[in-house]
Amino acid sequence: xxxxxxxxxxxxxxxxxxxxxxxxxxxxxxxxxxxxxxxxxxxxxxxxxxxxxxxxxxxxxxxxxxxxxxxxxxxxxxxxxxxxxxxxxxxxxxxxxxxxxxxxxxxxxxxxxxxxxxxxxxxxxxxxxxxxxxxxxxxxxxxxxxxxxxxxxxxxxxxxxxxxxxxxxxxxxxxxxxxxxxxxxxxxxxxxxxxxxxxxxxxxxxxxxxxxxxxxxxxxxxxxxxxxxxxxxxxxxxxxxxxxxxxxxxxxxxxxxxxxxxxxxxxxxxxxxxxxxxxxxxxxxxxxxxxxxxxxxxxxxxxxxxxxxxxxxxxxxxxxxxxxxxxxxxxxxxxxxxxxxxxxxxxxxxxxxxxxxxxxxxxxxxxxxxxxxxxxxxxxxxxxxxxxxxxxxxxxxxxxxxxxxxxxxxxxxxxxxxxxxxxxxxxxxxxxxxxxxxxxxxxxxxxxxxxxxxxxxxxxxxxxxxxxxxxxxxxxxxxxxxxxxxxxxxxxxxxxxxxxxxxxxxxxxxxxxxxxxxxxxxxxxxxxxxxxxxxxxxxxxxxxxxxx
Amino acid sequence: xxxxxxxxxxxxxxxxxxxxxxxxxxxxxxxxxxxxxxxxxxxxxxxxxxxxxxxxxxxxxxxxxxxxxxxxxxxxxxxxxxxxxxxxxxxxxxxxxxxxxxxxxxxxxxxxxxxxxxxxxxxxxxxxxxxxxxxxxxxxxxxxxxxxxxxxxxxxxxxxxxxxxxxxxxxxxxxxxxxxxxxxxxxxxxxxxxxxxxxxxxxxxxxxxxxxxxxxxxxxxxxxxxxxxxxxxxxxxxxxxxxxxxxxxxxxxxxxxxxxxxxxxxxxxxxxxxxxxxxxxxxxxxxxxxxxxxxxxxxxxxxxxxxxxxxxxxxxxxxxxxxxxxxxxxxxxxxxxxxxxxxxxxxxxxxxxxxxxxxxxxxxxxxxxxxxxxxxxxxxxxxxxxxx
Numbered sequence: 001x002x003x004x005x006x007x008x009x010x011x012x013x014x015x016x017x018x019x020x021x022x023x024x025x026x027x028x029x030x031x032x033x034x035x036x037x038x039x040x041x042x043x044x045x046x047x048x049x050x051x052x053x054x055x056x057x058x059x060x061x062x063x064x065x066x067x068x069x070x071x072x073x074x075x076x077x078x079x080x081x082x083x084x085x086x087x088x089x090x091x092x093x094x095x096x097x098x099x100x101x102x103x104x105x106x107x108x109x110x111x112x113x114x115x116x117x118x119x120x121x122x123x124x125x126x127x128x129x130x131x132x133x134x135x136x137x138x139x140x141x142x143x144x145x146x147x148x149x150x151x152x153x154x155x156x157x158x159x160x161x162x163x164x165x166x167x168x169x170x171x172x173x174x175x176x177x178x179x180x181x182x183x184x185x186x187x188x189x190x191x192x193x194x195x196x197x198x199x200x201x202x203x204x205x206x207x208x209x210x211x212x213x214x215x216x217x218x219x220x221x222x223x224x225x226x227x228x229x230x231x232x233x234x235x236x237x238x239x240x241x242x243x244x245x246x247x248x249x250x251x252x253x254x255x256x257x258x259x260x261x262x263x264x265x266x267x268x269x270x271x272x273x274x275x276x277x278x279x280x281x282x283x284x285x286x287x288x289x290x291x292x293x294x295x296x297x298x299x300x301x302x303x304x305x306x307x308x309x310x311x312x313x314x315x316x317x318x319x320x321x322x323x324x325x326x327x328x329x330x331x332x333x334x335x336x337x338x339x340x341x342x343x344x345x346x347x348x349x350x351x352x353x354x355x356x357x358x359x360x361x362x363x364x365x366x367x368x369x370x371x372x373x374x375x376x377x378x379x380x381x382x383x384x385x386x387x388x389x390x391x392x393x394x395x396x397x398x399x400x401x402x403x404x405x406x407x408x409x410x411x412x413x414x415x416x417x418x419x420x421x422x423x424x425x426x427x428x429x430x431x432x433x434x435x436x437x438x439x440x441x442x443x444x445x446x447x448x449x450x451x452x453x454x455x456x457x458x459x460x461x462x463x464x465x466x467x468x469x470x471x472x473x474x475x476x477x478x479x480x481x482x483x484x485x486x487x488x489x490x491x492x493x494x495x496x497x498x499x500x501x502x503x504x505x506x507x508x509x510x511x512x513x514x515x516x517x518x519x520x521x522x523x524x525x526x527x528x529x530x531x532x533x534x535x536x537x538x539x540x541x542x543x544x545x546x547x548x
Numbered sequence: 549x550x551x552x553x554x555x556x557x558x559x560x561x562x563x564x565x566x567x568x569x570x571x572x573x574x575x576x577x578x579x580x581x582x583x584x585x586x587x588x589x590x591x592x593x594x595x596x597x598x599x600x601x602x603x604x605x606x607x608x609x610x611x612x613x614x615x616x617x618x619x620x621x622x623x624x625x626x627x628x629x630x631x632x633x634x635x636x637x638x639x640x641x642x643x644x645x646x647x648x649x650x651x652x653x654x655x656x657x658x659x660x661x662x663x664x665x666x667x668x669x670x671x672x673x674x675x676x677x678x679x680x681x682x683x684x685x686x687x688x689x690x691x692x693x694x695x696x697x698x699x700x701x702x703x704x705x706x707x708x709x710x711x712x713x714x715x716x717x718x719x720x721x722x723x724x725x726x727x728x729x730x731x732x733x734x735x736x737x738x739x740x741x742x743x744x745x746x747x748x749x750x751x752x753x754x755x756x757x758x759x760x761x762x763x764x765x766x767x768x769x770x771x772x773x774x775x776x777x778x779x780x781x782x783x784x785x786x787x788x789x790x791x792x793x794x795x796x797x798x799x800x801x802x803x804x805x806x807x808x809x810x811x812x813x814x815x816x817x818x819x820x821x822x823x824x825x826x827x828x829x830x831x832x833x834x835x836x837x838x839x840x841x842x843x844x845x846x847x848x849x850x851x852x853x854x855x856x857x858x859x860x861x862x863x864x865x866x867x868x869x870x871x872x873x874x875x876x877x878x879x880x881x882x883x884x885x886x887x888x889x890x891x892x893x894x895x896x897x898x899x900x901x902x903x904x905x906x907x908x909x910x911x912x913x914x915x916x917x918x919x920x921x922x923x924x925x926x927x928x929x930x931x932x933x934x935x936x
Contacts, residue, residue, distance in 0.1 A: 039676075049928075050932060051928070051931045051932055051935050054935045054936070055935065058936075116805075117805055117807070118804065118805060118806065134805075134806070134807060218755075218793045219793055219797065222790065222791055222792075223752035223754075223791035223792070223793065223934060224791070224934045224935060224936055225935075225936065226935065234754045234755075236650065237646050237647065237650060237754065237755070238754070238924065238927070239653075239674060239676040240924075341618075355585060358581070358585075399654065402651075402654045402655070403654045407654060407655050407657050407658045408657065408658065410658055412655055412658065412660045413660050458570045458571065458574075459570055461570070462570035462573065462574075463570070492642050492643070493651075495642070496639050496641075497637070497638075497639050497640060500642070504642055507642060508608055508642055510796065511608055511609060511794070511796040512608075512609055512612055512613070512617075512796070513796070513800075
């Protein structure tokens with residue numbers, strides 16, 4: 001082997017090795033252990049149980065339904081986002097991504113306040129109908145679960161598809177029009193083929209997230225509707241490790257198949273893509289009255305669905321439901337150190353998420369390069385490793401990490417490092433993919449020029465490739481940060497009192513009815529992520545959605 | 549030839565800036581990052597201490613419902629810290645007792661905690677739980693009435709800490725006994741009426757100990773008092789009853805949703821309301837009625853010594869200490885349970901609580917061995933009925 005290629009191989013092998021140790025090994029060993037030695041039900045018994053079958057059916061059905069709804073509602077939004085010229089678009093786009101990074105528990109609270117019985121919508125309906133009986137409860141059962149999933153994932157479709165649409169080369173549209181194509185023909189033969197990759201990728205990702213859904217189903221499912229993940233949690237708590245492992249194995253097989261197709265779609269090269277934001281745009285004054293009305297109706301519906309819960313969180317941060325007055329006590333709590341204060345969780349959140357982001361980017365860069373490696377097997381292994389975190393539930397990851405890594409090494413007395421590792425793993429798919437997409441956009445001629453000008457490998461990396469990758473690294477970093485700071489399930493499982501983060505403490509505050517404190521903490525999370533997304537838009541001039 | 553030409557191009561552009569060796573930049577960045585991270589981590593770590601630390605794992609809401617939850621740990625356990633020159637670290641894990649057991653199980657090869665508080669008289673029946681504990685009988689156990697020890701654990705894997713009565717409560721302002729006299733002698737039969745079933749909120753037995761106690765209440769009443777099959781009641785109320793994921797969620801649904809009036813909770817709730825808001829309690833107690841008597845499920849919460857914990861001697865002293873007057877007298881108005889120590893003076897608000905003398909205990913009708921043998925089947929059947 002060429003001696004100079006050893007460092008490069010090491011750089012590429014490092015993330016794969018680390019993921020094997022901190023993800024593959026712990027998860028695989030706890031599942032195999034549970035399947036082989038239990039205690040509890042065997043794989044066959046688990047499959048034969050009618051409850052398992054119903055849960056499996058419901059998990060698929062609700063995920064499919066949610067995905068359809070997300071596409072149906074999200075697609076027009078994606079077109080509007082790409083086609084319309086309007087002011088404040090970057091702010092709108094940053095706001096749109098906020099739901100995606102909210103901790104689920106916050107989503108649940110905001111959602112109940114808007115769509116639950118005696119929530120905002122219900123109160124409005126009661127006022128219109130002049131009744132004091134609740135008339136509208138969209139926040140429980142199947143309706144609640146599907147709507148909450150829609151709220152959560154619409155941003156994916158809007159942002160990913162509009163990002164692809166904006167790259168539609170205007171020349172194509174013009175040629176089609178010159179040849180006399182109708183709008184429908186244009187849509188059918190030019191636009192749909194152009195966005196199909198992004199649309200499918202967004203659908204798969206949405207399906208994946210709904211399939212893995214846990215806190216939303218737990219909170220809105222009335223103890224009746226369960227996803228596989230909820231069932232795993234129940235089995236795990238009843239010490240039925242056999243059933244938990246069997247269900248987790250089914251879950252991983254399903255999600256990995258989906259995740260695999262997601263990555264393959266990301267690889268499909270665009271045919272003659274336009275530059276960023278190349279698509280023809282229209283001002284609001286240039287479109288017909290019919291379209292204007294449609295845009296308006298759409299904005300009201302989606303606005304309620306997406307901004308309603310966010311506004312409810314803002315209100316919850318300053319309104320004390322017991323005293324019936326407005327207060328800043330929630331924010332005061334966030335700078336209070338000591339027991340029960342919010343300062344420690346705030347600092348922890350920022351510290352862990354920053355460290356996890358650094359790690360996710362540091363590991364994401366070589367992983368992205370590994371995707372491009374010409375050595376056979378490496379790209380497949382790299383993409384499998386990148387995707388695994390999307391397909392394994394956070395709780396399984398946390399449990400595996402605790403049992404197989406932390407306990408033998410004695411890390412459990414102060415498990416902060418473990419939380420950082422778990423958060424890194426959860427953010428890695430996003431950072432690696434963003435960097436890989438941006439790597440794909442580098443013109444190979446530039447690299448060849450650098451080589452022929454005698455740049456060393458390191459110089460080429462630092463002065464040519466990194467500057468070109470900067471927008472991707474930034475976007476990936478921000479997504480990893482958002483995923484990390486919003487992470488609750490794994491952190492909840494691992495953390496001791498000194499390690500609690502904002503996402504965890506929100507859950508705790510809600511449990512002891514400190515609603516204002518919970519609202520303020522949630523608002524800080526929302527604001528942090530919002531600021532980070534605005535930052536990507538401003539710094540890179542790129543849209544953050546391209547990274548997904 | 550082409551190669552030479554390329555070289556020439558480079559040499560002609562002499563203004564081209566001289567690039568530094570990136571290795572220096574990398575090293576600098578790595579050093580700065582490492583120092584920065586190490587600094588932040590160092591600051592965020594708790595200061596090292598000369599004294600040993602006793603780790604106590606407990607559930608999220610342990611003793612936090614009083615006037616001043618921020619200082620409760622030092623008021624309750626400060627004396628212990630002084631006397632034995634240790635730090636007591638009360639780890640309120642963001643989960644319930646069952647979740648704590650899961651964690652203890654994960655850590656069993658290398659335990660972190662010394663004592664666990666909150667294992668109740670149903671959870672202790674799981675063999676996985678006793679596997680993680682060392683039996684211990686504190687020398688001052690005689691301050692606890694034998695009935696609590698028998699109800700919780702005659703084998704002394706756990707020592708009683710406090711107890712409470714799980715019962716139905718109702719909102720007096722929205723559902724008064726004058727319009728619904730059934731509330732005064734409430735039966736499960738009454739609860740199948742859609743008016744009542746639709747007003748009832750409880751917790752899932754999978755995730756909540758009062759929720760599990762409610763399921764056992766229902767099973768005991770049907771199987772041991774009425775001699776009927778317990779499953780029919782759940783089938784009857786299935787479409788009406790609200791089963792939430794935990795006690796807090798259930799309380800919230802009951803408090804905010806004007807169509808919900810009855811909650812599965814604890815018999816101390818009216819006392820809580822009087823203690824904090826004064827006046828007459830706004831909640832009433834509807835203990836299950838059968839044939840001239842009222843019934844409730846008694847939940848006894850215990851403390852256990854973690855097997856192979858780092859400080860077993862301190863752990864034993866801690867369990868003993870928790871039975872003393874200081875700690876036991878704080879339980880009533882901070883945890884809203886009853887102390888297990890005899891002759892502890894309760895706050896006057898407790899006249900509004902449901903007392904064990906006022907009800908027959910359903911626990912006494914359902915032997916521990918029977919629960920242990922059947923609990924998984926009962927939960928499976930419950931899931932079969934509930935899962936659509």
